[in-house]
Amino acid sequence: MAKEKIVLAYSGGLDTSVILKWLKETYDAEIIAFTADIGQKDELDGLEAKALATGASKVYIDDLRAEFAKDFIYPMFQAGTMYEGQYLLGTSIARPLIAKRMVDIARAEGATAIAHGATGKGNDQVRFELTAAALAPEISVIAPWRLEAFREQFPGRAEMIAYAEKHGIPVTASAAKPYSTDRNLLHISFESGMLEDPWFDPSAEENEDMYVLSVSPERAPDQAEYVELTFEQGDCVALNGESLSPLEVMERLNELGGKHGIGRVDMVENRFVGMKSRGVYETPGGTILFTAHRKMESLTMDREVMHLRDSLIAKYSQLVYNGFWFAPERLALQALVTESQKNVTGVVRLKLYKGNVIGAGVKSPVSLYNPDIATMEADPSQAYDQGDATGFIRLNALRLKVSSGVEQSKN
Template sequence: MNDIKKVVLAYSGGLDTSIILKWLQDVYHCEVVTFTADIGQGEELEPARAKAKALGVKEIYIEDLREEFVRDFVFPMFRANTIYEGEYLLGTSIARPLIAKYMVEIANRTSADAISHGATGKGNDQVRFELGAYALKPEVRVIAPWREWDLTSREKLLDYAEKHGIPVEYKRSGQQSPYSMDANLLHISYEGAVLEDPWQAPEESMWRWTVSPEAAPDKPVELELRYQQGDIVAINGQNMSPAEVLAYLNQVAGAHGIGRLDLVENRYVGMKSRGCYETPGGTVMLRAHRAIESLTLDREVAHLKDELMPRYASLIYNGYWWSPERQLLQTMIDASQANVNGRVRVKLYKGNVIITGRESDSDSLFDTKIATFEDDAGAYNQKDAEGFIKLNALRMRIAAQLRNKRS
């Protein structure tokens, strides 16, 4: 411990990281540099600065990463139509490699000896933060207090905070406990409290971004999304930056009851966990992106992407964003998006995302002359289908003939 002089702490200003800040000072006798990432969590970040100053921190970094987060992490992930275990849109997972990147950058900038985070020893985030840090700075030293200290309960954390005069907004046990939440521009997640029983339905008062589908407006809203190389660049004719796109879709889709998910998932560390998620904008993006790809992607390219997507999703969920295999897959995915250009029209109505139109002026592979049920003027010779079918049936016919001989 004596050789640790300075540590960069991923700091939110909440209960855990506020205690970690003081604990690092007391146990490691080191200077702490705080780093707070603004990735669209919707909270005022200046209180984090004030808390850090009150605890004697001299170097405080608060970085606005909203555009970088959506442009360089969320959009590339959605080009692959990425979902984990069939449902989860990876809202927490995709933020961790960006935070790890800046922890390392600030450590380099401040000549820090180590980095530290507030992820517990039971969760996925410890893996994601540390795999990212090691990939970007192989010699980095990591301090994970939850794997070292004896503050193993919320009550012990609160006692520590009270003893050291650390201001926290948290209620003692015996009162209604808040959920453990994580938010960014892509989603907000909820864990703990009644959600620890998979049979218990989430309380309606828990949800923050979405109305219930039952309470959503009776009148639908239609949006027109314009795509350029697989990314949304305009909505209803108005050009928008990546962060603006996601923020707008969150607002509109959330108001129409879109994006709620109640999931039991398999954590990388081996246990199952139950969480609830709100991802309104991401839910629209996934449906709309598949719609524009249905026009512009070759069949085998689309099917190959679908086959590779679960592996790509697992790499992100498990913390391997900076791995060579994820980067290799990304190169292929991005190459597939060169002709994914055009417009998609969606209707949002009481929790549903309904595709009502898709169009690509220059890159559509949909040929009306061939696909029509009317006279195609010889564009497609239906007699050709006979040989096609017989050739594809050949192996099955041979196998059937053999079975008949044996019987």
Template structure:
């Protein structure tokens, strides 16, 4: 690849991306534009601006993307009830396409010929960043320093930082206990003290969730209202998408909901162990499934459930901007036309449980299901023919097996 003239760097302000900023300047002699996204990670971002200025960034972009993140990425994903490998709510995976989208857009606005990220060569994020970038601009150059440089250890990184007078937080001079990625949907902790899956994760790993043992002894009820599959209100109060997720995080975190200890299969081929905290997402998933129970037709719901693992895998593997994900999204969104109503959840000691749900769009008919008089709503004699027709092929198989001695 020809040396870039101007690079837009996904910049957190931390040690690794600060080293990358300086490395790009020294390795290529290029201008570096920084982009820092506020996705609800809960950190003050202005220090990143000050550090980028100090290190000679040509231009600095810091953007609050929380509403766009929840509205255009998290909510569409939750319409699908997406879970990777049946458990993971995809908090890191769903943030990467938005960051890449803005990297590419800023590169176009700044006249940059390349973008760069700080993902390592062992993980999924390098794939997610780059597939999204190429989907949005096939001509863009993507620089992944972790796959290029010889700074292959923490010691070498520290030496490079000291040589170039890059500020180093004191706790970075030793071995960090674990690595954390955070946004409004979740926190992800992995590495170091978590690398042995046979050892229980220490309590101090938890970032935003109370241990269930320490959660309140009194249950709490919360009502989530949906319109066409998206949450629009909590306890009757209308809120924006980001505000809803923030409130659900507060409620779920307080009651110890959404802690997951997972050994997952990375797209690059290895297994990794992580601790995920998704308190608000856990409540949102439970409530969404609760309202679908009464508003979604059985055939539509079962079809939707059958494609969910494929949809979730596409997001996990970095194919948010792929034609197949968009096709599945169109099907999922069609299914949500009548997913409108309210669900009451009971939060207690790590659990979020649906205890009531109601909707003007409900398909639930008490007249049909009642054990009392149904006023002719359902003729139980109809079930006989239904069973006989469904049993026909089973009888034919059984008779064949008896005939041939199978």
């Protein structure tokens, strides 16, 4: 009788390496390791050999970078998404793509379950499992960190390291970098360890070696650099006149933003599971793209459409952060967002300087800005009669006057 198959989201770190071996022993199953290449760079080196040596029967390392940029990052940025006013959702938006591919592999391999190494305190467990529920409700999910037997065996990292050494699993866990990281095409995050103290200053010069994608603003070039982003229907399609794919745009902008110290965020955020957590993020390319997109919208998007879309940013951001990417309400919101972007077309020029993204010009063939109407000089088009504002103000003031009269009558 064939063994049960389990598809494990595998990063090669301490947790998923131990989990791979533990699953194989506990469930007497074939473990298929899956790693999504979403821009981790050299973190992927040697993963296949390590997974096989740890006990995986098969390893998938799939390049999902282009799909990540085109079908996840770009639609999210069209929505103007920013969680709690600071976080560009770099980790959040990657999880539904990873889970989607895990489901695909599970079905192709005839696996009955998928597994992940997310802890019971974090958001990722929710994102993985809500995606699986939406796309493949027939496939079960194994979350070792939520199983009492696993937690009893591994109450801390010391026990995990000892287990890895016993089974000959190479691990790199040490006190040299007392924090955890998660990297992809959009950002890199830093959490836990020394960062759990919200008074700790990661921007101090002595902590500069923590950062990966960017230099500090103090070390950025003293000369500003200009970049032009071309948009078509809400998507950036070219930089400095050169046509590029979404993946190429993100890679180029990451280089530019990192060079100029752009995109560092240090925040305490509200996790979906109920607690607050402190995270430090580097999102150099995303910060440039977010700023450029907003400036393109300012010239080309109808006022009421913009205000309606903006009223939904908090909701859309929560859906992404909380793991509801494939939920019907997010898909419905996306339809509205897509419609709002049909005229977001043109060129934005930005100046990059020491951590700042500064607007330096915007133009569009479908601009809604008319200098003849907006001018403080004589209006050659005679499209706006300033006298019309009298009636406009009178009508809008009517309810205020009535309300004020009622309040005065009480006294």
